[in-house]
Amino acid sequence: MERSLKIPNTWECPKMNARSKPRVLVVEDKPSEREALARLLKLEHYEVETANSAKQALTFLHEPIDLVISDLKMSKSSGLDLLRYWKEQRRETPFIMVTAFGEVDSAVEAMKLGAADYLNKPVNPEELLLLVAKCLESRRKDQTISELQLRLDRRLGFERIIGRSQAMLTVFDQARRVAMTETTVLVTGESGTGKELIAEAIHQNSPRRNGPFVTVNMAAVPSHLAESELFGHVKGAFTGATDSRVGRFEAANHGTIFIDEIGDFAGESQAKLLRVLENRTVTPIGDNDDRSVDVRVVAATSRDLNAMVADEEFREDLYYRLNVVNLHLPPLRERREDILLLVKHFLQDLAQRLNRPQLSIDQPLCEFLETYDWPGNIRQLRNVMESMAVLAPGDLLTVDDLPTTLHDCSRRNDSLNIPPGMSLEDVQREAAEQALAQHEGNRTHAAAALKISVRTLQRKLKAWGLDNPTVSESALFDGEGHRHEATASDENELEEV
Template identity: 55%
Template sequence: MLKQQTILIIEDGKSGQAVLSDFLRQHNFHSITVSHSQLTNRPVEQNVDLVVIDLDQSTQDTLQQIQYWKSRKPEVPCIVVTSSDNIDAAVAAMKQGAADYLHKPVNPEKLIRSIITCLRAVRDKSPQMNSSRLRTSHQGFENIVGQSTAMQEIFEDACRVAQTDSTVLITGESGTGKELIAEAIHRNSPRAVEPFVTVNMAAVPEHLVESELFGHTKGSFTGATETRRGRFEAAHRGTLFIDEIGDFKLESQAKLLRVLENHTITPIGSNQDRHVDVRVVAATSHNLEKLVEEGRFREDLYYRLNVINLKLPPLRNRNEDIALLVDSFLNQICEQIQKKRPELSPELQQYLANHSWPGNVRQLRNCLESMVVLSKSGMLTMDDLPDMLRKSEAAHDSIIIPEGMRLEELERKAIQQTLSRNHGNRTHSAKSLGMSVRTLQRKLKAWGIREQTLAHHGDS
């Protein structure tokens, strides 16, 4: 997921704190709420991306808080909220360094726009990240790691798609970051100030699918003790991300198609249609074309979803991004658990760079988190690998040598296993074997196994 940005709310009124916190949470911001007196006794030391201050509670305290944040963390913007008869105080706050001020009662959409504008201004002023943490420069995509050609093409396409309301289908193996791309598309779109709502069809029981998406009325079925709006209504004017759309049951697909075509929903138990203005981004790790052929997915729904297709590459096809991901994940993990970042042994670095990672980016991050949490020293080595990976590594490295096997046959077996482990990538295989790519190619050609070994794996 994209990193949630943290908003500090300085407000003495409990009701005001609750309203602001709830609204910010709906727009995927994390919030911390405190009163002026609490800050006077103990300043907030957590990582904060932006501060919202109620100017009317105490003008002097507010100005002091702005001075505090400008002196301690000048990159953190402050937005003041004030009544229309307190303009002089608002001007004073702006002179102290406040980025913006809003009149009460605060229009929620204006507040979100102001927050996004201030955060973007900070991001635009920040120095270019070094090569070890290279990211796309497009707004809304700044937290996605990837400098490979494949990922840069995804960034470019996603950025162009974001400016439209076209339905998007994101495909790719599990763990490649489909939800992350979907959220980035939303954040970079004109709908950025509206809700980004997600639903994972694989996690919703079959009998609750329609209720989850379209809502229901009280008493419409056993257990419906109250009226509930569905995800489409919750995402009104924003974006609905439907993950694992391939698990959508066939019986309900016609209703989803109707929503996509007519932009209307009918909650279970109701006879009234409701208009929804929702941009749909769907994702799947399944082959939808195959599901269509098998009669498990409607062909018309497939074409309605597949207006624009973004296919995310597996991690094994963008090995050059692994070092960047390792660097980024280690920083995130160590910050979360408040632990000093460890070093990585050269052997472990090579293993991480060459491993096939069938679970993709998610598996890599989980592996690093496990090693960091359980490590007893400041250096991670091959011994720190999770048991499952160590067993896998041992299985790959073991070669049974029958009695009488010739050296040439042993070499051939070692090369074939190494190619299999690297999914046909000749460059990485040659490096692991300690030979040049040209030598590897010559041996494969001589043995007549070059095509059959690489045919199903590719060369990237």
């Protein structure tokens, strides 16, 4: 089976609508009045269709009609019946109702049913033409807004998140369901798995889609400024507060706030965040008045909040308030069937941005990308693809174009070679060295691959003389920069690799 990937040349510019004239349907049971209206509209270069009854008018229901002008009272079914049924099927079509003197109540009812406007008989030609132009312009704007909204949905919704694995399909299904609610969501997963993309897609598919989507990354906010960032402050509230500042919660009013890396939120400020989540009010620093906020909260973390609660680093009540619905994003190594889909997507984007339309990758590189564990997940894969696309001398990317850190990994045999007479201790050492090489020295991921604790791996490395003070200290931190603490079970763990 061919495994190389190349950019498909299938994109075409959308064709312009071949129908240049607005199409108007005139519904009138009196032939003279029907023809007079049709003649007036044709003189203004509109395409006109006519119907002598509501029943005949409905034969145009599934045709491209831009505007309907209908008499209110007709001999058989009324214009109201036509309006009511048409709007149930095609709500976007504007209606102008024509009424006789004394039919004001019916005209008001027509407006309630969705008519754009009404005119009294005898119809003033200038007034009719102005109203027709107004309705068609309003429809054009509505169509433009709908098209832009659709494009925005495709750009910011679930459609832009790449994944066909069962794990991701489950996440999409859960996210779509929760999107239509006001429920607080906690998105968990390793760094680089796409937590912000999911949060933004939830917002874009929610009733709050027309409101703001405000993000704040607590890992990037100094602890002493966290409350000001989220809740705001008034002028003079603290040294350096030369002006009042609106917090992120107020900025997200009627929309969604995405609080990334919630596990890095300072302990002394967690109680205030809990109060906001419970009461939906914020109090800016230095202010005595509460301010109501209407905000949907989506939080995310790459840390184990359960363990942090057990270690009293994170408030238990805040954890339960945030963890109403938990969406867990699997690491890339657990959804390998999505890797080539992501590679193709990144390749297409890079080909366009770098003006290299012939970019493709060969089969050995495909196989390596699929089997590598990607400790940095999608973010790492994207960066590797960009590095290769920028630096490769040719348009066909190969294993030789991999960054240096991955280039060595690609030449190692994934299977463990055990020569005759090799001791168990040497086998353990070889397995540990291979795991560390495959995970770019990340001891947390290497230990996970070996199914042992980081503490055990560190102890073994020290016994083999593969540890040093600098490396030993860095080994105490995982891939996201969080400190690894030994557990009681580590002390009794079997010395097996």
